[in-house]
Amino acid sequence: MRRFLVLGHEAHTSPDFSLEDLPGTSGRIDVLARCAASAFLLSHGIRKDVELYLVMHGPSRPPRTIRMAGGELRHLNPDERSTASLFLKALQLESIAESVSTPGIYVSGIGFAKLLESLGGPFILLKEDGEDMRDHRVPKDAIFVLSDHLDFSEEEEKALMAHDLTVLSLGPRSLHSNQCITLVHNELDRREMET
Amino acid sequence: MRRFLVLGHEAHTSPDFSLEDLPGTSGRIDVLARCAASAFLLSHGIRKDVELYLVMHGPSRPPRTIRMAGGELRHLNPDERSTASLFLKALQLESIAESVSTPGIYVSGIGFAKLLESLGGPFILLKEDGEDMRDHRVPKDAIFVLSDHLDFSEEEEKALMAHDLTVLSLGPRSLHSNQCITLVHNELDRREMET
Numbered sequence: 001m002r003r004f005l006v007l008g009h010e011a012h013t014s015p016d017f018s019l020e021d022l023p024g025t026s027g028r029i030d031v032l033a034r035c036a037a038s039a040f041l042l043s044h045g046i047r048k049d050v051e052l053y054l055v056m057h058g059p060s061r062p063p064r065t066i067r068m069a070g071g072e073l074r075h076l077n078p079d080e081r082s083t084a085s086l087f088l089k090a091l092q093l094e095s096i097a098e099s100v101s102t103p104g105i106y107v108s109g110i111g112f113a114k115l116l117e118s119l120g121g122p123f124i125l126l127k128e129d130g131e132d133m134r135d136h137r138v139p140k141d142a143i144f145v146l147s148d149h150l151d152f153s154e155e156e157e158k159a160l161m162a163h164d165l166t167v168l169s170l171g172p173r174s175l176h177s178n179q180c181i182t183l184v185h186n187e188l189d190r191r192e193m194e195t
Numbered sequence: 196m197r198r199f200l201v202l203g204h205e206a207h208t209s210p211d212f213s214l215e216d217l218p219g220t221s222g223r224i225d226v227l228a229r230c231a232a233s234a235f236l237l238s239h240g241i242r243k244d245v246e247l248y249l250v251m252h253g254p255s256r257p258p259r260t261i262r263m264a265g266g267e268l269r270h271l272n273p274d275e276r277s278t279a280s281l282f283l284k285a286l287q288l289e290s291i292a293e294s295v296s297t298p299g300i301y302v303s304g305i306g307f308a309k310l311l312e313s314l315g316g317p318f319i320l321l322k323e324d325g326e327d328m329r330d331h332r333v334p335k336d337a338i339f340v341l342s343d344h345l346d347f348s349e350e351e352e353k354a355l356m357a358h359d360l361t362v363l364s365l366g367p368r369s370l371h372s373n374q375c376i377t378l379v380h381n382e383l384d385r386r387e388m389e390t
Binding site (some may be wrong): 002019020021022023030031037038041042043044049053078079080081082102149154161170171172174175179182183185190192193 | 203214215216217218225226232233236238239272273274275276277295299344365367368369370371374377378380381385386387388
């Protein structure tokens with residue numbers, strides 16, 4: 001199982017945004033939609049061995065976490081709008097305990113620090129100044145942690161560092177989180193092929 | 196200069212599609228918008244050393260080619276909708292000779308085979324059964340050629356094979372074209388760092 005966690009610092013936690021203007025109205029749910037596409041989509045099909053946590057800390061009832069389970073997802077289209085409309089649907093549910101929205105899409109009231117605790121690690125933080133992932137063994141159960149368009153705050157980094165954490169780099173340029181997910185998959189795909 | 200060419204087999208060549216339903220109305224202009232984001236966007240900024248050719252063969256006045264020049268692009272947002280609206284604007288121009296639409300975005304009436312001839316190569320075709328790109332030297336002026344959600348036809352492959360063509364693979368899984376562009380950039384970024 002490959003696991004990714006993306007923190008959406010301002011991502012709206014109420015279904016109050018417009019699919020016609022995601023960047024302007026949703027706290028950048030479009031970033032999270034692109035992460036979902038990179039996490040799950042192959043050219044013809046869905047990666048079933050992937051779990052993605054989208055942690056949303058924006059208005060109006062933070063935190064909410066959408067968990068997507070590749071093995072249960074029926075359809076996921078590559079365009080941002082249709083993925084965001086799945087999130088819109090999930091955010092209509094208000095329970096704190098995890099409940100199912102559509103097949104493979106779950107939502108709960110857990111936030112970043114508590115989710116880290118509940119998952120336990122090992123966590124891998126992707127940063128330009130980390131060790132090169134190509135030279136580094138990755139535990140099979142690792143959870144790759146990424147931020148959206150905003151950097152992690154000091155407090156969030158502290159929450160991460162309280163756990164089993166490795167900092168890895170994917171290359172010399174600072175990239176968008178969905179691009180990072182694509183690069184992680186490629187490196188792990190190559191390793192699977194070799195074994 | 197890094198150059199990419201993406202063929203949109205059914206991509207509309209008239210500004211007749213809806214930004215509210217790109218996958219359903221535009222012949223998959225959404226695929227091309229994602230390719231543009233992968234080709235040009237870094238976490239904070241635009242890759243200036245990139246040129247992208249989006250060749251469109253769909254209705255109603257094929258072919259059209261949109262050329263994007265990273266060094267001249269003023270703004271490019273990461274969301275599909277705003278990129279597609281730039282394409283919508285470019286497709287309002289009808290001249291066969293290349294004309295400028297918005298800064299860094301050009302449009303002309305050239306099609307796939309003629310564009311290959313005009314660029315001349317060397318071309319790199321990305322395919323799962325090619326040699327691994329990681330083990331392969333890439334000429335500095337290479338043009339990476341990709342298809343959209345549809346495979347190249349026999350005729351299109353023939354047009355490619357009439358030129359200086361290398362077939363390379365990025366890994367064992369078949370990916371979306373925007374994901375391939377991200378992987379090519381990463382490999383070239385790493386090589387630039389080494390030199």
